[in-house]
Amino acid sequence: MHDNLTERSKRILEAIIEDYIATAEPVGSRTITRRHGLSLSPATVRNVMADLEEMGFLSSPHTSAGRIPTDKAYRFYVDGLLEVRKIARDEREEIRKRCILTGKDIGDVLKETSRMLSSISHYTGIVVAPRFAANIFRHLEFVKLGGKRILAILVSQNGTVQNKIIKTDDELDAADLVRMSNYLNEMLNGLTIAQVKQRLMEEMRDEKNKYDALLARALKLSQDTLADTDSEMFIEGQSNILEQPEFADVTRMKEIFRAFEEKNQLLGLLDRCLEARGINIFIGSESHLSQMAGVSLITSTYMTGKNTLGVLGVIGPTRMGYSKVIPIVDYTAKLVSRLLEVE
């Protein structure tokens, strides 16, 4: 792929990208020869740069400025040129220290993970909580709150909890609730949440269940509990974005922040990452979200066993330190996987 680029062009392109990542300023032919030990004259470099621009790897803000890499260049860089460093020992320590929290519920751990990702990368951290459907059912409990309000609590194997307040048509007494949950726990034990949904449907269709009022109630209640459980998302360190010179312009910044608040769109993007396991990188326009122009996303999936649970990653400018951030995201995903594993 891209065999049409000579070794020299690649080296120069790489130098330009790395320089731009470091400085956020358009890179000129002079700078390249000076800062990177290329034994070429600026003039030669200029010729190569002109070719690279022709091919769509570089663009110039105006005639007499240097060049900046395009999304295509970053993609080429990430796919080929970049050699991913191993994670630094101290980074690894930091990650471990901040993720391993005992005595906190899953949500707190993931939130802290997101915060950690942001502070260690200096960009914005993002963690999508486990998709409930992939989890394994563990326990269902109904607590009577008062009157006709019941709190349904659904617990999955790895400790994720989902609550819902359900209003019933008439009062149920506590004993009934216990019987109902006992029955359901028995029936649903060991299934994934997705299978649970399935099973409930089947049971409700089953003729014989329609005659047991309590049972029918129980089924209805648990189905209500499972209805539209939207996944949670933790975005932390948004203000780190403000440090990036490319967002000094207020209008650009507004866009980004709006994008962060529009969590649904982001979720859509992250869902795409769910499908492919492991590291995933979206560069600028590749996300096909207009607000994400100039922004890159590095994600990885975390999982228990062979079950993909969720996604986590880092959002930063396209001009981000890929070689540093990729191993961080990678290591974090693996660590979180391990934490959620049932010991």
Next chain:
Amino acid sequence: MHDNLTERSKRILEAIIEDYIATAEPVGSRTITRRHGLSLSPATVRNVMADLEEMGFLSSPHTSAGRIPTDKAYRFYVDGLLEVRKIARDEREEIRKRCILTGKDIGDVLKETSRMLSSISHYTGIVVAPRFAANIFRHLEFVKLGGKRILAILVSQNGTVQNKIIKTDDELDAADLVRMSNYLNEMLNGLTIAQVKQRLMEEMRDEKNKYDALLARALKLSQDTLADTDSEMFIEGQSNILEQPEFADVTRMKEIFRAFEEKNQLLGLLDRCLEARGINIFIGSESHLSQMAGVSLITSTYMTGKNTLGVLGVIGPTRMGYSKVIPIVDYTAKLVSRLLEVE
């Protein structure tokens, strides 16, 4: 109070404040006489303005600009001049429509409330989840996750749920867990969480309990569950702040966003509001938080019965539309109170 201000000065001060709230531009003597039907000449107004500046109600950015109100002026305005409008019918409808969500847990409702506050006020909405300590204990449940990990679930009367993963020294079987929670539920029924903590302490000290291993375990476990439950906070619509001209400057904005991320400091401030019931207003420097310069906070408490549960409100520039926002916050707090009331 402030009897030293003549009626006329008050009218002029009011006009300046309202003009500044509307335009965000320093107000000149000319403008005042034109826009507000004062039958005075600019020159007279200038004299009054000079007096007001002397007294600390106004300041001028530079010699040849108009005046802008100081925090002291806003305080005077809020305390005396401002007559709070009743909430508009359509606003009331909007609030109701967006807060009354069935089939969602409390957290979701409060988050949506925060979002609603931001979108209806055009500033930033903030909701602090009920302090757990003030809630009434309803139910405690232990779910075995696998190995030595137990998920403790604590439910309060109004449907707030708190989970915690607890690691035990050795395995407990499911039946034991049920017995433990039955016992505890019996013992703690009807107490407030604060009382529950108290009671657990007493029981643990009690000699006779030390000989029942299981019981001792149960007590320890529930105490772990209750340890350091930090209150959750929902801040929504942060990007609305970006619309405010006074934060067009990137440095100012960074400060604000950092402040939002430093939730602890904010929580401290909001805790102060918890103590005083009803509407509470912090204007700029009054909060004694440097990052909050130029920012005002309007809050109100929500409660069930005579129990103060939490705080909600709006954060905006000091130059915010107090007369519009105050009734919104007030009404929302009352509505949320009603929603959390056990029906």
Next chain:
DNA sequence: ATTAGCACTCGAAAATGTTGAGTGCTAATC
């Protein structure tokens, strides 16, 4: 194929000019 040399481009920053809203003061007016 590479590179030195050179005219040219164009944004950024500094220097300069212009404008107008606003002020404070004084003296005339009600």
Next chain:
DNA sequence: GATTAGCACTCAACATTTTCGAGTGCTAAT
């Protein structure tokens, strides 16, 4: 004595011009 017209003065904001230099593309020499 309070109010106001009048006027000189101030100063940020905006527009215009100038300067500067990093960077380019092209050509001709190496």
